[in-house]
Amino acid sequence: MSLPPFEYLAPGSTAELAGLLAAHRERCRILAGGTDLVNWMAEKIYRPDYVIDLRKLPLAAITYEKGRGLTIGAAATIESLERSPVIREFYYALVQAAGQIGSPQIRAMATIGGNCCNASPCADMPPPLITLEARVALTSARGSREVPLEEFITGNRQTAIAPDEFLECVRVPDPWPHSACRYSPFGLRAAQEIDIASVAVNVALDPATGLFAKARIAMGAVAPFAMRALKAEASLVGNAPSGETIDQAALVCSRECRPIDDLRASASYRRHIVGVLARRMLRDAVAAITS
Ligand SMILES: Cc1cc2nc3c(=O)[nH]c(=O)nc-3n(C[C@H](O)[C@H](O)[C@H](O)COP(=O)(O)OP(=O)(O)OC[C@H]3O[C@@H](n4cnc5c(N)ncnc54)[C@H](O)[C@@H]3O)c2cc1C
Numbered sequence: 001m002s003l004p005p006f007e008y009l010a011p012g013s014t015a016e017l018a019g020l021l022a023a024h025r026e027r028c029r030i031l032a033g034g035t036d037l038v039n040w041m042a043e044k045i046y047r048p049d050y051v052i053d054l055r056k057l058p059l060a061a062i063t064y065e066k067g068r069g070l071t072i073g074a075a076a077t078i079e080s081l082e083r084s085p086v087i088r089e090f091y092y093a094l095v096q097a098a099g100q101i102g103s104p105q106i107r108a109m110a111t112i113g114g115n116c117c118n119a120s121p122c123a124d125m126p127p128p129l130i131t132l133e134a135r136v137a138l139t140s141a142r143g144s145r146e147v148p149l150e151e152f153i154t155g156n157r158q159t160a161i162a163p164d165e166f167l168e169c170v171r172v173p174d175p176w177p178h179s180a181c182r183y184s185p186f187g188l189r190a191a192q193e194i195d196i197a198s199v200a201v202n203v204a205l206d207p208a209t210g211l212f213a214k215a216r217i218a219m220g221a222v223a224p225f226a227m228r229a230l231k232a233e234a235s236l237v238g239n240a241p242s243g244e245t246i247d248q249a250a251l252v253c254s255r256e257c258r259p260i261d262d263l264r265a266s267a268s269y270r271r272h273i274v275g276v277l278a279r280r281m282l283r284d285a286v287a288a289i290t291s
Pocket residue numbers: 029030031032033034035036037038039074075078100101102103106109110111112113114115116117118122123124125161165166167168192193194
């Protein structure tokens with residue numbers, strides 16, 4: 001595998017990184033774990049003049065503070081998410097997603113920032129992050145801004161990031177009271193597989209009435225980017241978490257998604273799988289709250 005020629009840059013501070021991005025803009029690419037970028041460069045899809053490595057920067061911390069929520073540095077590896085006790089306790093769907101990515105070797109290199117910025121329709125982290133109302137912090141020499149992840153990913157491998165910006169961290173608010181989140185992908189093999197569909201759910205029950213108080217559902221690999229199942233979410237809120245309500249919401253999910261036929265699965269099979277996953281994840285989430 002040969003890569004096109006490039007100059008390797010390794011800034012020692014985020015201010016230096018911002019300066020390099022401002023200077024080189026479209027002529028550079030950020031290197032985090034390299035598990036996507038190196039392949040794109042080997043296939044000559046990207047031919048950056050400059051590759052800017054994040055590894056010397058303090059961007060890998062995972063912190064949680066009640067009231068402020070979770071902050072995941074862009075360079076935090078998928079493995080570190082999977083092993084984080086606080087993520088396991090409060091944001092279990094993220095552990096489920098991280099544990100499904102690639103292989104142990106890939107998870108040791110791949111980062112959350114790379115997974116969001118690569119913006120593959122089949123990426124595993126965006127669906128659960130979207131149900132958890134995650135926002136991304138985008139920084140440049142001009143300053144910082146925060147964007148909801150569901151607005152950041154705008155299409156198949158397209159994002160709202162500007163050429164002089166880098167993704168600094170992902171912020172996730174505190175979990176809703178009386179809530180649980182769950183995620184499941186489905187592929188044709190157990191590992192090293194590209195999902196043919198995935199579903200993430202985050203639901204809260206009203207402790208007084210036992211009815212669904214809040215619901216977010218996101219579906220992966222069945223549209224150009226992870227999409228919310230807005231009608232299915234609305235069908236849950238205000239209703240009892242019964243098998244009937246959940247079955248109806250799962251059916252709505254399978255109608256709302258926008259899959260395509262391709263080599264790995266037909267659109268109709270993907271719709272069927274979305275319904276199955278949505279039913280399972282909603283049941284699991286409700287059981288986690290009520291047990
Ligand atoms: C064998 C294999 C299996 C895989 N399996 C899965 C899987 O099951 N599920 C899944 O979701 N993905 C999978 N992937 C894809 C990949 O591992 C993930 O998308 C990974 O999270 C990318 O992170 P990275 O740090 O390696 O990104 P990189 O390859 O370093 O970067 C990816 C893109 O994001 C940009 N970028 C990275 N960080 C930043 C930042 N902080 N700010 C701005 N831009 C940035 C880069 O410039 C590049 O365009 C697999 C890849 C391989 C090779």
